[in-house]
Amino acid sequence: MNRTELSQLGEFGLIEKIKNEAFQNNKTTLKGIGDDAAVIDKNDKEAFLVTTDMLIEGVHFDLTYAPLKHLGYKAVAVNVSDIAAMNGIPQQITVSVALSNRFSLEAVDELYKGIRLACENFKVDLVGGDTVSSRSGLIISITAIGTAHKQEISYRNGAKKDDIICVTGDLGAAYIGLQILEREKQAYLADPNMQPELGGKEYIVERQLKPEARMDVIHELRELKVIPTAMIDVSDGLASEIMHICKQSAVGAELLEENLPIDNLTYETAREFNLDPLTCLLNGGEDYELLFTIRPEDMSKIKNHPDITRIGRVMDKNYGVNIITKAGNTFPVKAQGWVAF
Amino acid sequence: MNRTELSQLGEFGLIEKIKNEAFQNNKTTLKGIGDDAAVIDKNDKEAFLVTTDMLIEGVHFDLTYAPLKHLGYKAVAVNVSDIAAMNGIPQQITVSVALSNRFSLEAVDELYKGIRLACENFKVDLVGGDTVSSRSGLIISITAIGTAHKQEISYRNGAKKDDIICVTGDLGAAYIGLQILEREKQAYLADPNMQPELGGKEYIVERQLKPEARMDVIHELRELKVIPTAMIDVSDGLASEIMHICKQSAVGAELLEENLPIDNLTYETAREFNLDPLTCLLNGGEDYELLFTIRPEDMSKIKNHPDITRIGRVMDKNYGVNIITKAGNTFPVKAQGWVAF
Numbered sequence: 001m002n003r004t005e006l007s008q009l010g011e012f013g014l015i016e017k018i019k020n021e022a023f024q025n026n027k028t029t030l031k032g033i034g035d036d037a038a039v040i041d042k043n044d045k046e047a048f049l050v051t052t053d054m055l056i057e058g059v060h061f062d063l064t065y066a067p068l069k070h071l072g073y074k075a076v077a078v079n080v081s082d083i084a085a086m087n088g089i090p091q092q093i094t095v096s097v098a099l100s101n102r103f104s105l106e107a108v109d110e111l112y113k114g115i116r117l118a119c120e121n122f123k124v125d126l127v128g129g130d131t132v133s134s135r136s137g138l139i140i141s142i143t144a145i146g147t148a149h150k151q152e153i154s155y156r157n158g159a160k161k162d163d164i165i166c167v168t169g170d171l172g173a174a175y176i177g178l179q180i181l182e183r184e185k186q187a188y189l190a191d192p193n194m195q196p197e198l199g200g201k202e203y204i205v206e207r208q209l210k211p212e213a214r215m216d217v218i219h220e221l222r223e224l225k226v227i228p229t230a231m232i233d234v235s236d237g238l239a240s241e242i243m244h245i246c247k248q249s250a251v252g253a254e255l256l257e258e259n260l261p262i263d264n265l266t267y268e269t270a271r272e273f274n275l276d277p278l279t280c281l282l283n284g285g286e287d288y289e290l291l292f293t294i295r296p297e298d299m300s301k302i303k304n305h306p307d308i309t310r311i312g313r314v315m316d317k318n319y320g321v322n323i324i325t326k327a328g329n330t331f332p333v334k335a336q337g338w339v340a341f
Numbered sequence: 342m343n344r345t346e347l348s349q350l351g352e353f354g355l356i357e358k359i360k361n362e363a364f365q366n367n368k369t370t371l372k373g374i375g376d377d378a379a380v381i382d383k384n385d386k387e388a389f390l391v392t393t394d395m396l397i398e399g400v401h402f403d404l405t406y407a408p409l410k411h412l413g414y415k416a417v418a419v420n421v422s423d424i425a426a427m428n429g430i431p432q433q434i435t436v437s438v439a440l441s442n443r444f445s446l447e448a449v450d451e452l453y454k455g456i457r458l459a460c461e462n463f464k465v466d467l468v469g470g471d472t473v474s475s476r477s478g479l480i481i482s483i484t485a486i487g488t489a490h491k492q493e494i495s496y497r498n499g500a501k502k503d504d505i506i507c508v509t510g511d512l513g514a515a516y517i518g519l520q521i522l523e524r525e526k527q528a529y530l531a532d533p534n535m536q537p538e539l540g541g542k543e544y545i546v547e548r549q550l551k552p553e554a555r556m557d558v559i560h561e562l563r564e565l566k567v568i569p570t571a572m573i574d575v576s577d578g579l580a581s582e583i584m585h586i587c588k589q590s591a592v593g594a595e596l597l598e599e600n601l602p603i604d605n606l607t608y609e610t611a612r613e614f615n616l617d618p619l620t621c622l623l624n625g626g627e628d629y630e631l632l633f634t635i636r637p638e639d640m641s642k643i644k645n646h647p648d649i650t651r652i653g654r655v656m657d658k659n660y661g662v663n664i665i666t667k668a669g670n671t672f673p674v675k676a677q678g679w680v681a682f
């Protein structure tokens with residue numbers, strides 16, 4: 001029997017394969033695999049949104065520096081972020097955890113304190129889950145359920161030529177935060193008496209350990225009566241996400257480097273690590289900001305929003321996906337994605 | 342800081358603790374933690390049901406004898422079974438899998454073939470999920486979503502005194518199937534040239550490896566216009582499940598040993614293993630049959646059903662939960678549950 005390595009396909013290849021072979025037959029399924037959340041018929045006006053994420057110790061988090069309370073918070077936030085990315089309102093979550101006997105009740109309490117805090121902040125109810133034993137590390141699998149008006153759902157495939165490309169907050173910080181934490185971990189392993197040195201970098205580190213889902217922006221867009229024509233959350237990095245929107249919308253995109261939002265501290269810290277800030281910004285991932293497109297006529301409604309930045313425009317498909325650097329050069333954006341296997 | 346071992350609470354203690362501290366605030370949450378599935382408002386007449394289960398290699402399955410295709414099927418079936426246990430119809434599932442590089446694409450294909458077969462059989466759509474890398478074994482986390490008429494949902498807490506207690510199919514086979522598989526595994530480890538000897542035991546082994554969710558019975562009850570007053574699926578064993586119904590319904594129960602359905606082959610094989618068939622039947626678990634109570638006046642509608650057995654009646658709470666043995670002795674039923682940690 002042939003053996004094909006999963007690494008030959010990569011994560012997106014595997015998802016594509018699963019999607020193509022998925023059984024989909026119920027008329028209540030309005031959208032299956034392929035967006036930030038599945039869309040299920042609720043009633044005439046509304047739909048349910050369903051999304052799920054799994055976090056594995058040693059792959060997605062490292063308990064030598066991730067406090068369990070932050071981890072619980074993050075596990076909820078990344079799912080809420082997927083509901084936000086559909087322009088929906090999260091309502092419920094289920095939480096499954098696999099625990100080894102390495103974890104005490106007090107440790108589990110910390111994890112659930114973070115989960116509860118996120119539930120309160122994002123106004124979602126914890127309605128179910130599973131608790132099982134693990135032979136090795138901690139595993140957290142969360143499913144979030146939300147609602148949206150059918151007419152207001154932002155899919156990845158709705159971007160049109162001339163739409164404005166926007167992003168919330170700033171990018172790249174979560175990735176740099178991870179570099180700081182890894183450096184401090186190595187220093188600690190070399191000398192366990194060493195105290196971690198985060199002096200002044202708390203913002204960046206928190207972006208890695210305890211990201212927020214941008215429900216604030218979703219509520220504000222609703223008040224401003226702006227419905228993004230396409231939207232996705234930045235989990236794998238800006239480059240990867242803009243490629244998803246362009247591919248599914250059959251359009252191109254032009255990004256302006258000078259407009260891309262990066263926090264000063266993130267920029268300086270990237271330099272300290274001899275990393276190119278632009279690369280961190282494009283491929284860093286885990287920022288959980290929202291990348292979206294709006295119609296040009298909606299631009300006036302959001303142009304004074306302090307936390308939304310216009311970063312480019314939607315182009316014809318033939319244009320491809322390019323970035324104009326500060327020096328005026330044009331080069332193609334490549335989705336590095338995330339190498340899972 | 343104090344350290345409390347999870348084993349001091351056990352699985353049910355931990356679930357109780359999580360339930361008591363869970364954030365629940367949205368009016369769309371009709372039922373949270375504490376039943377086979379959560380219940381979420383859909384429209385005037387209908388509700389959504391949501392349930393989730395996580396399966397971990399080395400804890401819930403052993404790939405030395407569980408074929409990946411069967412495993413995929415089972416992972417879906419156990420979630421569908423929870424929707425069935427609410428008297429609901431499953432519609433969608435999300436499937437998250439964590440894979441190590443030990444798995445080839447061909448192996449993943451086998452897993453998804455089983456998932457797809459179950460989707461076809463149970464008429465559920467695969468609408469999403471997550472694929473991540475694992476440092477060690479295979480992990481499968483599935484969430485199933487279903488619908489039910491609000492007036493027809495069978496909760497665990499609706500059993501009333503004098504209701505009839507029924508169970509579908511036969512019990513104990515999945516547990517005996519596991520014993521056979523473990524025996525053959527040990528024989529194989531001792532002599533890898535040995536061929537597994539299942540001669541004639543295929544039914545029992547299949548009950549362990551590829552259980553069915555009893556959607557057939559749910560559809561039949563609907564046609565017969567029978568709404569169970571309480572229902573639960575038999576995942577942890579009959580004893581544990583009847584205790585859940587009695588505790589949540591604040592009633593007692595009397596079970597009749599002579600009525601408990603056990604397959605002849607299961608009975609004989611239990612004897613071969615020097616196991617007490619009654620213990621296997623009460624505490625074996627993983628049968629995924631349905632345990633339910635009905636009003637006495639509904640008994641005539643189902644009494645000729647070949648796959649539903651009347652096994653006892655609901656009593657006053659003060660009676661407790663007792664079983665009447667074939668010899669006429671009465672002894673209390675104790676939920677062994679499942680020691681997870």
